[in-house]
Amino acid sequence: MKKIFTMLFIIMVLTACGTNASNKDYNTETSKEENNAETTKKDTKSETTKKDTKSETTEHNYQFIGESEHWEAIYSYKATEIWGGNGKQTTHSSKDNYVLTLKYKGSLEELSSMKNLEYSYETTISSGNKREAYPDPPSEKVFKTSGSSVNGAMVGKDEVIKVNVKWDGFEESFELHNKDK
Structure with missing residues (x-):
C-alpha cells in the first residue's frame, strides 16, 4: 500500500x-x-486545467456597422463560450449581450416633429424591435436597445444584420457588417 x-x-x-x-x-x-492584438479583439481563447477536467474559454467581441441616408447604427456584440469536459463528456456553456445604437444623421431640430419611431434588427439567430412615441419632441438623436442570453445560439463574425427604421411616414432599411472585415 x-x-x-x-x-x-x-x-x-x-x-x-x-x-x-x-x-x-x-x-x-x-x-x-x-x-x-488590436484594441477591439475578435476572438480570444484561454485554457485552464483542473484535476481530471480541462476547459477552454473563447471571448467574442464584434462591432457591426452600417448606415442609410438618414440613420447610422452600431450593433456591439460580446459573448463568452466555455468548453469543458473530463475526458468522457464534453460540456458547453455560453453567455452573450448586445447593444444596438441607432443615431439620426441630421440635426435634432429635424426630428422635432417626430411623433413615432420604430426600429428593428434581424440576425440569423434572433430579432428584435422597439417602438417609441414622442408626445413632445425627442431630446436626443441617439436611440438604443439591448439584450442578453445564456446558453443560446451566438452571432457569428460573418453575420449580416438587417436594420429597419420607420419614423412618421418614412422608412429606411440597411445592413450592418463586421467592421473588422
Missing part, C-alpha cells in the same frame, strides 16, 4: 512540474498574441 501512495505522490509531483512548463509556454504565446 505504501508503494501505491508513493507512486501516486511521485506522479502528482511530476505532473505538476510538467504543467508549469506547459503554462509557461502557453503564457509566452498568449503574451505575444496580446501584444499583436
Whole structure:
C-alpha cells in the first residue's frame, strides 16, 4: 500500500512540474498574441486545467456597422463560450449581450416633429424591435436597445444584420457588417 501512495505522490509531483512548463509556454504565446492584438479583439481563447477536467474559454467581441441616408447604427456584440469536459463528456456553456445604437444623421431640430419611431434588427439567430412615441419632441438623436442570453445560439463574425427604421411616414432599411472585415 505504501508503494501505491508513493507512486501516486511521485506522479502528482511530476505532473505538476510538467504543467508549469506547459503554462509557461502557453503564457509566452498568449503574451505575444496580446501584444499583436488590436484594441477591439475578435476572438480570444484561454485554457485552464483542473484535476481530471480541462476547459477552454473563447471571448467574442464584434462591432457591426452600417448606415442609410438618414440613420447610422452600431450593433456591439460580446459573448463568452466555455468548453469543458473530463475526458468522457464534453460540456458547453455560453453567455452573450448586445447593444444596438441607432443615431439620426441630421440635426435634432429635424426630428422635432417626430411623433413615432420604430426600429428593428434581424440576425440569423434572433430579432428584435422597439417602438417609441414622442408626445413632445425627442431630446436626443441617439436611440438604443439591448439584450442578453445564456446558453443560446451566438452571432457569428460573418453575420449580416438587417436594420429597419420607420419614423412618421418614412422608412429606411440597411445592413450592418463586421467592421473588422
